[in-house]
Amino acid sequence: MLAAELEGLGASSVQGHEGSGRGGVRFRGDWRTCYRANLESRIASRILWRLACLPYASENDVYEATRALPWSDWFDPALTLRVYVAAIQCPLRSLDFITLRIKDAVCDAFRAASGSRPSVDTLQPDMRIHGFLDARTFSLYLDTSGDALFKRGFRNEGGVAPIRENLAAGILALAGWQPGVPLLDPMCGGGTFLLEAAQRSLDIAPGSGRRFAFEKFKGFDPGLWAGVRRTALARQRPPVRQPLFGSDLHGTAVAAARANLSAAGLAEVVMLKQANVLEISAPAASGILVANPPYGVRMGEPERLLVLYPALGSVLKKRFSGWRVYLFSADPLLPKHIRLAASRRIPLFNGARECRLLEYRMVAGGMRGVRRSDEGPLPA
The missing domain is CATH 3.30.2130.30 (VC0802-like)
Incomplete structure (x- = not known):
C-alpha cells in the first residue's frame, strides 16, 4: 500500500x-x-x-x-x-x-x-x-520529515491506547474503505479512525498543519514548496457532513474525539454520540465498521473481556448484516471468543506490539463464508 x-x-x-x-x-x-x-x-x-x-x-x-x-x-x-x-x-x-x-x-x-x-x-x-x-x-x-509523519499537527487529546494516525490510515486502506461509504467506529476513543477518514473524505493533505525538517535544509526551495502546498490545498473540499459515525461508552472519550475533530476543523463532518457498543444499531444498510476494541493491556480486567467479546459478536450478527467489520487487536482472546469466523487475519504492528486486523463479513445467517489465508504485514 x-x-x-x-x-x-x-x-x-x-x-x-x-x-x-x-x-x-x-x-x-x-x-x-x-x-x-x-x-x-x-x-x-x-x-x-x-x-x-x-x-x-x-x-x-x-x-x-x-x-x-x-x-x-x-x-x-x-x-x-x-x-x-x-x-x-x-x-x-x-x-x-x-x-x-x-x-x-x-x-x-x-x-x-x-x-x-x-x-x-x-x-x-x-x-x-x-x-x-x-x-x-x-x-x-x-x-527530511522531522517529527514522525503520524504527528499530523492537530490531535490534542488521546484515548486510553490511541493508535498512530498512519496506522489508522493503513487500516482504512486495508479495509477497502472509500470516501462516501458509511464508516462507523463504535469504540472511537480519541477518534483517530474518524479523523483520518474525514481528512481523506475532504482530500485534506495530512501534513498541511505542520512543519518539516527539509524546510531547514540549505538547499530548501521555498518557491517549489509553496507551489506543492498550493496545489494540495486547492484540492481540499469544504467541511460538509460525511457518512462518518463515531461513538464510545465513555463521555470523556467522546469529548476527546470531538476536541480533536474541532482542532482539525472537522467537527461538522463526523456524527458523534455517547453509546454502549452493545446497544447500537447500524447507521446505514451497509458500510464498514472499524474499531480498536479494549484488550487486557488497556482494561486490566480480562474477565470483563470474556463477557464483552461474545456479546459483541452477537450484536454484529444481529444488527450489522450487510456490513464489513474490521477489528484491530493485540488480544489473542478476541478471535477465540467473539464467535465469528474471520475472513482475513492480517498481522500488523502498533509500535513494537504485534496485533491482528480481523475482517468479518456480516451476512444474514451468520458467518459461513470461505476463509482466506493470513496476509503479510503492513509496511511501516
Whole structure:
C-alpha cells in the first residue's frame, strides 16, 4: 500500500525491503517528490534521504565514511542534531558506541569545514540522522520529515491506547474503505479512525498543519514548496457532513474525539454520540465498521473481556448484516471468543506490539463464508 501511495505522489523505482528484516520501502524522486511525500503520504512514518551505503568492518569504517560526507552543504552548524542507529545482524559490539562515533564524525566534519559544530538535542532536534547496519553494509540517512509523519499537527487529546494516525490510515486502506461509504467506529476513543477518514473524505493533505525538517535544509526551495502546498490545498473540499459515525461508552472519550475533530476543523463532518457498543444499531444498510476494541493491556480486567467479546459478536450478527467489520487487536482472546469466523487475519504492528486486523463479513445467517489465508504485514 505504501509503495502504491508513493508512486501516486511521483516516486519512481519503488521497492520494498523484502528479506532484509527492515520495514518500509525505498524509492527515487526529486525534491518535489520529497515535499509531496511528506505533505501527502497518509501511511509513511518518515521520508529519509539516503546519503551513503557502504561496506564496513569496524567502528572506524563507520566514522570515516560519515566524516567524508559534505555535511556543511546540507545544513547549518547552528542547528541541533540527534543520531539514531538500528541494526540487524551487526557484528559490532555496541550500537551506543556506533551512535557516538557517527555524531563525532558529523561534528568533526563541520568543525573542519567551518570552525563550528552542531549541538546535540535529544528531545527536539532540528536534524535527525539515521544510521542502519546489517551484517556487511552501513547506510546513512538524513531525515527530511522531522517529527514522525503520524504527528499530523492537530490531535490534542488521546484515548486510553490511541493508535498512530498512519496506522489508522493503513487500516482504512486495508479495509477497502472509500470516501462516501458509511464508516462507523463504535469504540472511537480519541477518534483517530474518524479523523483520518474525514481528512481523506475532504482530500485534506495530512501534513498541511505542520512543519518539516527539509524546510531547514540549505538547499530548501521555498518557491517549489509553496507551489506543492498550493496545489494540495486547492484540492481540499469544504467541511460538509460525511457518512462518518463515531461513538464510545465513555463521555470523556467522546469529548476527546470531538476536541480533536474541532482542532482539525472537522467537527461538522463526523456524527458523534455517547453509546454502549452493545446497544447500537447500524447507521446505514451497509458500510464498514472499524474499531480498536479494549484488550487486557488497556482494561486490566480480562474477565470483563470474556463477557464483552461474545456479546459483541452477537450484536454484529444481529444488527450489522450487510456490513464489513474490521477489528484491530493485540488480544489473542478476541478471535477465540467473539464467535465469528474471520475472513482475513492480517498481522500488523502498533509500535513494537504485534496485533491482528480481523475482517468479518456480516451476512444474514451468520458467518459461513470461505476463509482466506493470513496476509503479510503492513509496511511501516
